[in-house]
Each structure stands twice: as structure tokens, then as C-alpha cells.
């Protein structure tokens with residue numbers, strides 16, 4: 001979003017500028033911002049006369065009722081955000097205003113004392129605050145500029161409006177039309193750049209919701225595809241994610257974050273294709289990474305609520321004269337399978353959800369790829385905050401210098417490189433839901449005490465100042481490290497450890513699962529859509545493997561196999577990754593065994609399994625589903 005805040009000028013400077021402009025017809029270019037000056041010029045050309053009082057013509061109650069009905073949806077979508085701004089406005093003594101796309105005020109709520117003052121200058125429902133009706137003001141000027149704008153005191157065109165300072169930003173619908181304007185107004189002393197940041201933040205949320213409203217049903221029917229992406233995987237699903245909507249090959253809608261990411265304006269809609277933006281040559285599943293032509297990689301999600309439907313969509317809306325494959329081709333790709341938990345893990349998920357509902361922080365321990373995040377997401381799905389955010393933060397993946405700002409957020413201009421509009425921070429993004437702190441053992445020591453304070457006080461203080469905001473979050477952390485040992489060695493604060501690990505759960509590595517064969521079959525069905533069973537020789541080789549990368553490695557191998565098999569190639573063991581090709585297949589034990597041959601056969605199976613496990617008795621025992629001492633005993637009898 002283009003920044004539209006004007007540089008604050010002192011009251012005196014603005015007074016001089018007014019005098020020059022309105023009395024001497026001079027252009028005080030160095031005294032007020034370009035935005036304000038251009039607005040004054042527009043208003044003068046429209047015939048406004050600053051020496052008079054503005055003409056206010058509120059609509060009648062019947063008209064206002066109709067306007068409320070007409071904008072019922074917009075008002076409903078904005079309700080939660082207006083409420084949160086209203087809480088903010090109450091403490092600073094201001095009001096929150098929602099106008100329609102013509103600047104007519106639909107709602108004005110907040111501090112009653114200031115509301116009275118604002119009503120005195122007609123900032124109340126039923127009055128049009130367009131530039132054409134009432135001169136320079138944040139709502140009207142933001143509508144003309146199509147970007148966020150601040151107008152303080154004497155910068156308003158008309159004298160009486162100098163009691164106001166306002167920060168307003170337009171709400172864009174997914175096709176780039178303005179749906180309305182949200183404004184925070186107060187006295188000159190209380191409305192700051194921070195107010196504009198807050199308005200922009202809540203508008204992010206509103207616009208995010210407008211997408212679901214506009215395209216949710218069509219996405220369910222499979223008429224369109226909604227591609228959600230971000231450079232940070234943990235921001236997928238939040239209001240900061242980028243969204244592009246494709247109908248066939250054609251980009252038909254976008255949010256501002258996405259337009260910024262693809263360096264295009266609203267005019268890109270309807271005339272930009274998928275492969276004009278992203279590198280092709282691959283296929284898109286439900287989630288993964290995508291590369292821009294510039295080389296930048298982003299994480300994406302392509303939710304498919306109604307199953308694969310793109311071929312139909314592509315047929316309905318082909319982009320003419322295109323030779324290259326449409327996104328339909330990219331998107332009919334290998335899906336990411338849903339996790340399959342064993343009975344014990346399912347029971348653990350249920351218990352963990354109960355603990356989370358009781359606000360008891362959980363620490364999940366497990367090897368890399370053992371499904372800690374998948375487990376935490378399942379817990380979220382079972383918990384009472386299932387419809388609230390799940391925000392995952394990988395403490396090892398965010399550069400140390402950025403963790404603090406990513407977690408706690410920052411005020412505008414808090415540090416060099418900070419986004420102009422500031423950032424809410426992931427802790428606040430998780431408000432009401434679950435914050436998943438992955439690789440917590442890698443959290444820099446210096447930050448640990450700040451995190452502890454947030455967990456204790458339940459409020460976040462953004463970098464660069466600002467007021468603390470309350471946060472209501474439940475915390476699940478995960479690690480593959482021995483945090484207790486780290487804590488003993490002085491690398492991890494013991495008080496934070498005990499705070500986070502009020503209950504610890506350990507996820508077993510994949511190699512210990514005794515139902516590897518049905519698990520592999522179940523995942524294979526998901527990645528292939530159940531088109532053909534996995535050949536026995538491939539399955540047994542996979543069942544005999546150690547899976548040091550756990551589920552991540554298994555899912556990767558199955559998806560790769562499915563991708564290789566789509567061209568009609570037999571998914572035999574020759575298509576498995578090298579490490580798996582070296583494995584001796586698990587001996588088949590399912591056939592009935594003739595009486596008398598049992599002993600002999602048992603020993604064969606044990607010997608072969610031991611060999612497949614490279615002589616590792618513990619591993620072989622787990623594979624065979626017997627305990628180590630039993631295997632040892634049998635092996636001794638074999639000598």
C-alpha cells in the first residue's frame with residue numbers, strides 16, 4: 001500500500017501556509033505536504049470558499065436507514081475491527097468512522113465527549129465527507145488519492161474542521177474497487193501516525209475477510225483458484241498473506257499485499273496470467289513453494305475445499321492465444337497428504353487439546369520431521385479455539401535480528417528497514433488462538449526473558465514504543481533438542497522452560513511405528529487419489545527403511561514416486577531415492593505357514609530383518625513388533 005501519511009507540520013507553519021494559500025493565492029509548497037496542497041487546489045477549483053462555513057446537508061433518517069441496509073455486509077464485516085479501534089479510540093478520546101465509497105458516514109462510534117465535538121462539525125452518520133462536499137479531510141482525500149491519508153487540524157480546508165485530526169484509509173474489494181473508508185478521528189494531540197498504522201492493520205483484516213466473502217463459494221465449487229502465498233510460511237492464513245485469484249489462467253482478483261509482491265497495480269487484473277508471474281515447469285499441490293521469475297521463492301497454499309476442479313474452470317475461462325500450460329496444469333499436481341496418526345497419537349491429540357483448553361502450555365519433543373507441527377495443528381483443530389488463528393513461528397528459521405520484531409511487532413519507523421506502517425507482530429496475530437513456537441530451543445537467550453514476560457503479563461509491547469496490547473494466546477512449543485540439558489548448561493532460561501513445558505509430550509520417530517505398511521498405503525492413496533496400489537516390492541522396501549527424516553522424508557518419497565508414476569511409469573523400487581534402493585525388502589510374512597515349518601520360517605524372517613536393519617537389534621525388534629530380548633533369545637538359538 002502506498003504510504004499516504006503527510007509529514008506533520010507545526011500549527012504555526014500550517015497557519016502561515018493557510019494564509020499564503022487562502023489570502024494571497026500563493027502555493028506554499030514547502031509548508032504543507034503535496035497531498036494537502038493538491039487537495040486544497042482541487043477544492044478551490046470545485047468552488048469551495050474557505051472564508052465561509054462548509055455547507056452541511058445530512059441525509060434524512062429514511063435515506064440513512066436505506067444506506068445502512070445497502071451496506072449491511074460491509075458494516076458486518078467491519079464490526080470486529082471497528083470494535084477494536086473503538087477500544088483504542090476510547091483511551092485516546094477519539095471516534096471511529098466508517099463511510100461508504102462516496103464518503104457518506106455510515107457509523108461513527110467512540111468517545112462520547114469527542115463524538116459531541118465531532119457532531120458539532122457534522123462528522124456524524126448521514127453526512128457526506130467527500131472532498132466535493134466538505135473540502136479537504138482524511139476520508140474524502142483518501143477516496144481521491146485511493147490510499148491512506150492523515151489530515152491534521154488546520155490542514156482541513158475549512159476553519160471549523162481544525163478541531164479534528166483524522167487518519168483514514170480506503171477499504172478495497174478484491175477487484176480494486178473501494179468498498180468504503182475507515183477513519184480514526186480525534187483531537188490534534190491524540191491522532192498520530194500510529195493511528196494511521198492501526199487503521200491500516202485493521203483494514204488488512206477486513207480486506208482478508210472480503211476475499212472469503214467474495215470468492216469462498218466459487219472456490220468451494222472449484223470455479224476459481226485462490227492462491228495464498230508469503231515469503232514466511234508462518235504468515236500463511238493471516239491477514240498479511242498475499243492472495244491471488246485465478247479463473248482459468250487469468251488473474252481476476254488480488255489483495256494489496258499480493259499486488260505489492262508481484263509489483264503490479266490493480267490494472268493487472270484480467271490481463272495477467274499465472275505463468276507471467278511464476279516459474280513453470282512444475283506442478284502445484286495444496287501447499288509448497290513457488291518461484292517468481294525474479295528467483296524469489298514463496299510458500300503457498302492452494303486450498304481445495306471442493307476437490308480438484310480446475311480443468312472445468314480452465315475450460316470456462318481460457319485465456320486466448322496462449323500456448324503455454326495454464327495453472328490448471330500446474331495445479332492438478334501431487335497433493336500433500338493429511339497426516340495419519342496411530343491410535344496412541346490420536347489419544348495424545350485429544351488429551352493435548354484438553355490441556356490447551358485449560359490453558360496449560362505444552363512442549364512437544366520429537367526428532368526432526370516427526371510431525372510436531374502436524375500434531376500441534378491437530379490439537380488446534382480439536383481445541384476450543386479451532387476457529388481462531390494458529391500461528392506457527394519457526395524460531396530457528398527467522399534471522400536472530402528479526403525474531404524480536406516478528407514476534408512483538410513494531411511501531412512505524414522503529415528501526416532502519418522497518419515497514420513504514422509498522423507491524424502487529426506474530427504474538428498479536430495469534431490473539432484468541434494458538435501460538436506454535438517451533439524449534440524453541442533455538443530462541444536467542446536475550447529474547448527469552450521478553451517472551452517470558454509476555455507469557456506472564458499477557459500483553460505485548462511493540463518495539464519502538466506504543467501502548468502495550470493485551471494478548472490472549474495458548475502456547476504450544478516444540479523442539480528436537482533436550483531443553484532441560486540446554487537449561488542446565490545455561491543456554492535456556494529455566495524459568496521459561498518451566499513456563500513452556502508445563503506438560504511435555506514426546507512424539508515417537510516414524511521407524512518405531514508398528515503399522516508402517518498400512519500407513520504407507522494410506523499416504524500413497526492420498527497422493528495418487530487411489531488410482532493404483534503401491535507395488536508390493538516398493539512397499540516392502542519402504543517398510544524396511546529407517547526413515548531418519550521421519551514423516552517428512554516418507555511423504556517426500558511418496559510424492560516423488562507419485563510424480564514419476566503419473567507418466568505411466570511403473571512405481572517400482574527403481575524409482576525410490578537412492579538410500580531406499582539399497583534396502584533389502586522386508587520379508588513377506590503374511591502367507592499362511594505350514595505347521596512344522598514355523599520355527600524355520602520365523603528364524604528366516606528374523607535373520608532377514610536383522611540384515612535389512614544393518615545388524616541393529618533394537619531396530620529389527622521394533623520392525624518385527626517384538627521386544628529386543630525376545631529377538632536376542634531367538635538369534636542366540638540360531639547360532
Ligand SMILES: Nc1ncnc2c1ncn2[C@@H]1O[C@H](COP(=O)(O)OP(=O)(O)OP(=O)(O)O)[C@@H](O)[C@H]1O
Nearest residue numbers: 338339340341367368369370371372373374551552
Ligand atoms: N502422522 C503423520 N502422517 C503423515 N504425514 C505426517 C504425519 N506427521 C507429519 N506428517 C507430514 O510430515 C511433514 C513434516 O511434519 P512436521 O512439519 O509436522 O514435522 P516437525 O516435527 O514439526 O518438523 P521439524 O522438526 O522440522 O520442525 C509434513 O509434510 C507433515 O504433513
